[in-house]
Amino acid sequence: MIRINLNKKEYSELIKKISNLNLSESLEWKIKNAKEFDTSKKQLATKNANKAKIEKSKEKIQNAINMLQLEGREINAKNIALTAGMSIITVKKYMKHITSSEDDGYRKTRK
DSSP, X not given: OOOOOOOHHHHXXXXXXXXXXXXXXXXXXHHHTOOOOOHHHHHHHHHHHHHHHXXXXXXXXXXXXXXXXXXXXXXXXXXXXXXXXXXXXXXXXXXXXXXXXXXXXXXXXXX
16 A cells, blocks of 8 residues: 655646546546545544553552552662553653652662
C-alpha cells in the first residue's frame, strides 16, 4: 500500500493530468475516488492517548515511591518497578521527571 499526501491544488492538477496518461482503469478509479482524510485528528488522538499513558505511568511510580517510603524500603528503580508492576526501563525513563521536581521532595537513594 502506498499513501501519497497531496493538497487540494496538487490533487486537482493530478486529476487533470490523468486523462493524458494511459493508466489501468483500476488505478485511475482509485486516484479519482481517493478519500480526503485529516491526519491531524488521528495525530491528536494518538498524542492524547500517549499523554494519558505517560501520566498513568508517572502516577504508578509516585504511588510506588510512597509505598516504599511507608514500608521503609530503599527507593531505587528496581524496587519501584517491582512495587509498581512496571519494567525497570520504564521506571528509569519517568523517574527523572519525578525525582527532579523540587516540590515533591523525593530523591533517589543508592547504597
